[in-house]
Amino acid sequence: MSEQPHVVALSGGVGGAKLVVGLAHEVEQDRLLVIANGGDDFEHLGLTICPDADTLLYAGSGLDNPKLGWGRCDETWTFMRVVGDLGGPTWFQLGDGDLALHVLRSERLRHGERLSAIMDDVRQRLGVLFRIVPMSDDPVRTWVETDAGRIPFQDWFVGRRCAPRVSGLAFVGAETARPAPGLVEALGAQELEAVVLCPSNPLISVAPILAVEGLRAAIERAGAPIVAVSPLVGGRALKGPAAKMMSELDLGSDALAIARFYAGLIDGLIIDQADANQARPIEELGIRALVAPTVMTSLDDRIELAAAALAFARTLPRRAQPRRWRKPSVVP
Amino acid sequence: MSEQPHVVALSGGVGGAKLVVGLAHEVEQDRLLVIANGGDDFEHLGLTICPDADTLLYAGSGLDNPKLGWGRCDETWTFMRVVGDLGGPTWFQLGDGDLALHVLRSERLRHGERLSAIMDDVRQRLGVLFRIVPMSDDPVRTWVETDAGRIPFQDWFVGRRCAPRVSGLAFVGAETARPAPGLVEALGAQELEAVVLCPSNPLISVAPILAVEGLRAAIERAGAPIVAVSPLVGGRALKGPAAKMMSELDLGSDALAIARFYAGLIDGLIIDQADANQARPIEELGIRALVAPTVMTSLDDRIELAAAALAFARTLPRRAQPRRWRKPSVVP
Numbered sequence: 001m002s003e004q005p006h007v008v009a010l011s012g013g014v015g016g017a018k019l020v021v022g023l024a025h026e027v028e029q030d031r032l033l034v035i036a037n038g039g040d041d042f043e044h045l046g047l048t049i050c051p052d053a054d055t056l057l058y059a060g061s062g063l064d065n066p067k068l069g070w071g072r073c074d075e076t077w078t079f080m081r082v083v084g085d086l087g088g089p090t091w092f093q094l095g096d097g098d099l100a101l102h103v104l105r106s107e108r109l110r111h112g113e114r115l116s117a118i119m120d121d122v123r124q125r126l127g128v129l130f131r132i133v134p135m136s137d138d139p140v141r142t143w144v145e146t147d148a149g150r151i152p153f154q155d156w157f158v159g160r161r162c163a164p165r166v167s168g169l170a171f172v173g174a175e176t177a178r179p180a181p182g183l184v185e186a187l188g189a190q191e192l193e194a195v196v197l198c199p200s201n202p203l204i205s206v207a208p209i210l211a212v213e214g215l216r217a218a219i220e221r222a223g224a225p226i227v228a229v230s231p232l233v234g235g236r237a238l239k240g241p242a243a244k245m246m247s248e249l250d251l252g253s254d255a256l257a258i259a260r261f262y263a264g265l266i267d268g269l270i271i272d273q274a275d276a277n278q279a280r281p282i283e284e285l286g287i288r289a290l291v292a293p294t295v296m297t298s299l300d301d302r303i304e305l306a307a308a309a310l311a312f313a314r315t316l317p318r319r320a321q322p323r324r325w326r327k328p329s330v331v332p
Numbered sequence: 333m334s335e336q337p338h339v340v341a342l343s344g345g346v347g348g349a350k351l352v353v354g355l356a357h358e359v360e361q362d363r364l365l366v367i368a369n370g371g372d373d374f375e376h377l378g379l380t381i382c383p384d385a386d387t388l389l390y391a392g393s394g395l396d397n398p399k400l401g402w403g404r405c406d407e408t409w410t411f412m413r414v415v416g417d418l419g420g421p422t423w424f425q426l427g428d429g430d431l432a433l434h435v436l437r438s439e440r441l442r443h444g445e446r447l448s449a450i451m452d453d454v455r456q457r458l459g460v461l462f463r464i465v466p467m468s469d470d471p472v473r474t475w476v477e478t479d480a481g482r483i484p485f486q487d488w489f490v491g492r493r494c495a496p497r498v499s500g501l502a503f504v505g506a507e508t509a510r511p512a513p514g515l516v517e518a519l520g521a522q523e524l525e526a527v528v529l530c531p532s533n534p535l536i537s538v539a540p541i542l543a544v545e546g547l548r549a550a551i552e553r554a555g556a557p558i559v560a561v562s563p564l565v566g567g568r569a570l571k572g573p574a575a576k577m578m579s580e581l582d583l584g585s586d587a588l589a590i591a592r593f594y595a596g597l598i599d600g601l602i603i604d605q606a607d608a609n610q611a612r613p614i615e616e617l618g619i620r621a622l623v624a625p626t627v628m629t630s631l632d633d634r635i636e637l638a639a640a641a642l643a644f645a646r647t648l649p650r651r652a653q654p655r656r657w658r659k660p661s662v663v664p
Binding site for chain 2: 045046047074075076078079080081082083085086087088095096097098099100101103104106107110121122125126
């Protein structure tokens with residue numbers, strides 16, 4: 001970590017990883033650092049599984065499976081089939097190759113290695129040139145309060161396909177979690193040109209990162225402009241339950257709702273052309289708005305959106321005074 | 333375990349499993365109980381792996397891989413390939429389907445289930461009608477003393493391909509290990525017609541079972557005749573390091589050496605036609621010898637040898653007094 005990054009991105013899984021791949025084309029790769037959401041991490045079959053960090057890893061190494069939208073491209077499923085034959089749990093699909101990462105990571109964690117050190121080793125072995133850093137080496141686990149009770153995130157997200165209505169969130173462990181080594185320094189570095197909040201779910205992909213007190217404070221203090229890309233287009237999430245969750249929590253479900261969510265924290269928000277009419281109310285919140293195509297289908301889309309985000313950040317003033325995120329009350 | 337078995341077999345891996353498959357054809361299957369060697373069990377990548385019990389499980393369910401001689405027939409190897417890509421250990425090959433058994437078993441053990449209960453559930457799920465019982469729910473681990481130091485069994489057997497010269501053995505944990513539930517009762521039952529020592533390596537497949545004090549005592553006390561099948565034919569092991577190990581430990585490496593090894597414990601020994609000239613010196617040890625084809629290539633070979641072993645046992649008198657195994661001094 002001797003060279004400080006020029007761009008720090010905060011990302012969840014698939015949607016965020018698309019922009020990260022674009023950023024990796026636009027920034028010298030060793031000058032890009034991605035903070036991966038760890039709230040989705042969970043223990044399953046005795047394994048520690050880190051879905052968002054792994055999605056970033058597979059996307060960054062070109063091993064991602066664009067057909068499935070998750071997992072590895074060169075995957076087989078024998079393990080899962082036999083787990084079913086043996087009466088084991090099959091609600092969370094684990095590919096045979098993916099499993100290697102979970103088994104090796106879990107073993108190294110049990111031997112006392114730090115998660116961030118393991119993931120840094122793994123991303124280098126897979127040839128990922130930018131840094132992928134879990135938000136914390138301390139476990140933080142998202143729970144969802146719903147009309148069906150308080151449920152661990154993956155049980156709600158995968159096991160119940162997001163069906164139970166959401167009434168609250170908890171990020172268990174966040175109060176005491178420390179930022180992973182190097183993150184506070186990277187966010188405070190003079191070299192930093194932009195902080196990018198990727199188009200990930202604000203509630204379950206970005207908020208858990210911000211729930212790590214030391215990280216949130218470092219992000220609020222960053223001199224570089226902070227730019228977010230709205231994950232909602234035309235009032236809908238391109239993928240995942242962001243719109244559903246935000247509606248159920250009375251936060252609204254459009255680009256303006258994203259602006260309100262991040263108010264006080266971000267300097268600029270990129271919204272889709274479909275939401276151009278929301279630019280003005282967003283700017284009235286003190287957030288600069290940029291209208292751009294945000295739907296990333298091709299690699300070119302990713303690169304163009306990344307370039308737009310970085311160019312946008314360059315137009316925004318650096319901050320001498322710390323920001324103060326006006327966190328919505330439903331966010332823990 | 334309300335119905336007591338008529339035949340109890342002691343078995344290691346591949347060689348023993350062949351005879352077990354034959355026995356399962358000759359005995360009503362719910363009246364066959366196989367005690368699986370657990371000395372080969374080990375912990376690897378955070379998983380508890382039980383090679384001999386698993387080999388019996390796969391052989392009994394027809395899932396075994398006759399080409400490889402180990403593992404499952406319907407196997408893929410993606411996990412192992414990625415473990416290699418990630419810099420993990422590849423010296424012990426784990427197939428993707430095989431891994432499901434290891435992951436589920438390890439998870440259930442961590443949750444406090446007994447190994448014997450887990451294996452009984454698994455064999456039923458895989459449709460194995462005879463019982464496969466690990467010798468103990470307490471871990472026993474074989475170590476090999478060699479000219480390259482004291483090595484855990486699998487490191488020596490797989491990792492070093494049995495190369496280091498053997499000077500001794502240790503069965504760590506055997507002193508305090510208790511027989512798995514039901515085994516002592518099965519060995520003491522009136523219904524028991526024969527105890528069969530399968531053609532497995534005496535030193536590392538059968539001796540660890542006998543090292544569990546309560547089991548050895550129950551076997552010595554069994555009223556039913558005890559019959560062994562020599563794993564050595566013409567002075568060689570059909571598979572594995574039995575002859576090499578026995579030579580290095582100055583035990584000899586022929587059928588007579590097998591008889592000497594088990595002297596005091598077994599009532600009869602089946603030796604191959606190639607070793608017919610050793611029948612007389614074997615009988616001079618007080619062990620009845622039967623010459624029969626012991627090389628099992630086809631299923632018919634297995635069934636015929638099993639039938640011969642059971643018929644042989646029927647010719648031997650039941651024991652009213654406990655036996656006393658004259659254990660070779662090199663056996664712990």
